[in-house]
Amino acid sequence: MSELNNQLWASADILRGKMDASEYKNYLLGLIFYKYLSDQELRAVYEEEHGKISEYPSRDEQFTGLLEWYNDDAANIKDIISKKLGYFIEPDYLFYTLRKKAAEYELQISDLQDAFIELGRQGEHFTGLFDDVDLTSTKLGSNAQQRNVTITEVIKALDEIDLFGHDGDVIGDAYEYLIGQFAAGAGKKAGEFYTPQAVSKIxxxxxxxxxxxxxxxxxxxxxxxxxxxxxxxxxxxxxxxxxxxxxxxxxxxxxxxxxxxxxxxxxxxxxxxxxxxxxxxxxxxxxxxxxxxxxxxxxxxxxxxxxxxxxxxxxxxxxxxxxxxxxxxxxxxxxxxxxxxxxxxxxxxxxxxxxxxxxxxxxxxxxxxxxxxxxxxxxxxxxxxxxxxxxxxxxxxxxxxxxxxxxxxxxxxxxxxxxxxxxxxxxxxxxxxxxxxxxxxxxxxxxxxxxxxxxxxxxxxxxxxxYVDTFEEEEQIDIVALSREMVDLNLQIKQNEADFLSLLDELAVTDETKEIIEATKRIFV
The missing domain is CATH 3.40.50.150 (Vaccinia Virus protein VP39)
Structure with missing residues (x-):
């Protein structure tokens, strides 16, 4: 998961600094969610035509297949995929299409807004999901053009993430990881929406x-x-x-x-x-x-x-x-x-x-x-x-x-x-x-x-x-052993003092050092 986590977290760099974590999580998590739904639809269409396989073709090929079927019989593909997934995103609103526009710097904020609105119309479980993704906020940019650029860069960064390229429940795990990371940077409010996985498991x-x-x-x-x-x-x-x-x-x-x-x-x-x-x-x-x-x-x-x-x-x-x-x-x-x-x-x-x-x-x-x-x-x-x-x-x-x-x-x-x-x-x-x-x-x-x-x-x-005594008793002191150790240390100190005084006697004495040596001896006598 570490590689995926790093990719997810790096995607936040574009918004980090423009607003605090409690705000930019709404944009990033909403877009990741929308990308997942879009990519899941591409895969579902491919499976309807070719069955499930171990390795899927590129999204370019998946989108081509979807578009051919849609142009041939739009009503049929909408009905089949809606029953399978509970929704159908029109080709013009797929994350794949928005990413293509972003690559050419042709993406407009209104394109994304329309995509959110259309998905919200597909059932009560999608209603209001993107209400916190405020695409008109000046924190994205002081004017419409700057906001377009910001969202364009975010979409391009998120497109680098392969949500299906890992084993296990990577979607859910990555989502939980992101919530945890945003919580770490969101301060006191974090605990309102995130319980650490360890506590959840217990x-x-x-x-x-x-x-x-x-x-x-x-x-x-x-x-x-x-x-x-x-x-x-x-x-x-x-x-x-x-x-x-x-x-x-x-x-x-x-x-x-x-x-x-x-x-x-x-x-x-x-x-x-x-x-x-x-x-x-x-x-x-x-x-x-x-x-x-x-x-x-x-x-x-x-x-x-x-x-x-x-x-x-x-x-x-x-x-x-x-x-x-x-x-x-x-x-x-x-x-x-x-x-x-x-x-x-x-x-x-x-x-x-x-x-x-x-x-x-x-x-x-x-x-x-x-x-x-x-x-x-x-x-x-x-x-x-x-x-x-x-x-x-x-x-x-x-x-x-x-x-x-x-x-x-x-x-x-x-x-x-x-x-x-x-x-x-x-x-x-x-x-x-x-x-x-x-x-x-x-x-x-x-x-x-x-x-x-x-x-x-x-x-x-x-x-x-x-009820649970966790007090750790200190190790008992052996008074007799401690007394013996103190006696031994005193004897060693006295021996060291005697050796030091002997060394002083062996020093060559001059008028300049005589007074210093005598003063030093008085300290140890």
């Missing part, structure tokens, strides 16, 4: 345990960001093509990223139910299915929400008697997700450590969850593994009807690889966490299974150091 593998054969498998992320946390589930279930994705996202830009991401991962429209809305303000989904096999979430930490008294009668929160405080919506997100978990499902949520020990309303909610046996595991992660924040985080695993109330504590905060800008969970670190969760036993200085009585004795405080 949560996805754990929530799939015992449900690997479930089909269809319904997964829900109420704060889905780019959708990567949901998509990872495909790695751990035996019927990945039967996964249904349900997600909600408040930020419209991020919501569109998730839609693109799922399409890039070849998720069928019928298996994709995404919504742009406020998860806490209004419950969703309320129609079937509204309970899921897995709930995964990395919500904004300690976000502000209304905490209006009306929510005390909301089915998501009413049984807990208290609401999460206005300044910290962490438990509001948790309870929303837990409500939408089915009786056999598993939930994984990333939150700041404060949820483990803060009191008042949060303490009441935490106590109720523990009395219900809902909290299955507490996994402490290293600090500085998320983009935009260095705080350590915790993964809470929740279940319904567990049959017991013990809690597994894992302190994984010290197992990581330190990199230049942030820490990284290695594959062995991830596997250690998952294996420990599966085995559910005590490991000195790493994991402990606390029964309910132990938790009650700690006043329902789940702070990990109360």
């Amino acid at each position: 949560i996805s593998e754990i929530v799939s345990i015992g449900q690997e054969n479930t089909a269809p498998f319904h997964i829900y992320d109420p704060a889905m960001g780019s959708g990567s946390l949901m998509l990872n589930i495909r790695r751990f279930v035996k019927n990945p093509m039967k996964v249904h994705y349900h997600g909600q996202e408040l930020n419209t830009t991020t919501y569109n990223l998730a839609r693109m991401n799922l399409i890039l991962h070849n998720v069928e429209h019928s298996q994709m139910r995404l919504r742009n809305g406020d998860t806490l303000d209004e419950d969703w989904p309320t129609d079937e299915p509204y309970l899921f096999n897995a709930v995964v979430m990395n919500p904004p930490y300690s976000a502000v929400w209304s905490a209006d008294d009306k929510f005390l009668s909301d089915s998501r929160f009413e049984r807990f008697g208290k609401l999460a405080p206005k300044s910290k919506a962490d438990f509001a997100f948790l309870l929303h997700g837990f409500y939408h978990l089915n009786e056999k499902g598993t939930m994984g949520i990333v939150l700041p450590h404060g949820v483990l020990f803060r009191g008042a309303a949060e303490g009441t909610i935490r106590k109720t969850l523990l009395e219900m046996g809902a909290i299955d595991a507490v996994i402490g992660l290293p600090s500085n593994i998320f983009y935009g924040t260095s705080i350590p985080t915790v993964v809470l695993i929740l279940k319904k009807n567990r049959g017991n109330r013990d809690v597994l504590f894992i302190d994984a905060s010290k197992d990581f690889e330190k990199q230049k800008n942030q820490n990284n969970l290695r594959s062995e670190d991830i596997q250690k966490i998952v294996d420990t969760y599966k085995n559910r036993g005590d490991i000195p200085k790493y994991a402990h299974v606390a029964d309910f009585e132990e938790i009650v004795s700690n006043d329902y405080n789940l702070n990990i150091p109360r």
Whole structure:
């Protein structure tokens, strides 16, 4: 992947400097997505005529074949490809055609704008996808001609990327890589749309345990960001093509990223139910299915929400008697997700450590969850593994009807690889966490299974150091050996002093050095 990643990142150089990462990601990711759809159409047309092969001809040949078929029977090719892909891009709007115009410096901003508009008309799953690609922005250039040049150069650079020239799920992986790189440069806002792959893998593998054969498998992320946390589930279930994705996202830009991401991962429209809305303000989904096999979430930490008294009668929160405080919506997100978990499902949520020990309303909610046996595991992660924040985080695993109330504590905060800008969970670190969760036993200085009585004795405080002692005792000092060593050192010092004084006596003494030598001797006598 490194070669592809370098090509993708180099394409950003044209926009870098004109605007910050939170803005230019919209242009670059949107164009990469459009290029993928266009190139996929060229390949689909070729396969319809020649079948799938191991090595495809150049895009010039693919486009020639498409154009011949289109000129001969446009209605037929549109119908066949639309049924196969869910869309059909007219030849004049294909990325290939736009690139040809760019090579001759004949591309106009309006050409790209028209292409986006036409695609948006082909179904609700494409509607509004490119709203954040503002082709009239002065940041692209102070006038229309300069904006044409900027977009022309970006399209030429992106055309160098062969999206199908690699094995595996390279499209999705490259897309995730780009999101990660933009997040690294976007500062605090990055965490709103990107969860590091290592954390996604931990949560996805754990929530799939015992449900690997479930089909269809319904997964829900109420704060889905780019959708990567949901998509990872495909790695751990035996019927990945039967996964249904349900997600909600408040930020419209991020919501569109998730839609693109799922399409890039070849998720069928019928298996994709995404919504742009406020998860806490209004419950969703309320129609079937509204309970899921897995709930995964990395919500904004300690976000502000209304905490209006009306929510005390909301089915998501009413049984807990208290609401999460206005300044910290962490438990509001948790309870929303837990409500939408089915009786056999598993939930994984990333939150700041404060949820483990803060009191008042949060303490009441935490106590109720523990009395219900809902909290299955507490996994402490290293600090500085998320983009935009260095705080350590915790993964809470929740279940319904567990049959017991013990809690597994894992302190994984010290197992990581330190990199230049942030820490990284290695594959062995991830596997250690998952294996420990599966085995559910005590490991000195790493994991402990606390029964309910132990938790009650700690006043329902789940702070990990109360249960996993990672303190390393200092090596005890042998006083007798140390005393002997000091005696030996004193004897050695005295011998060295005597040798030094002897050397002074052997020196040739003159009137100029006599006073210095006598003064030196007085120091050692």
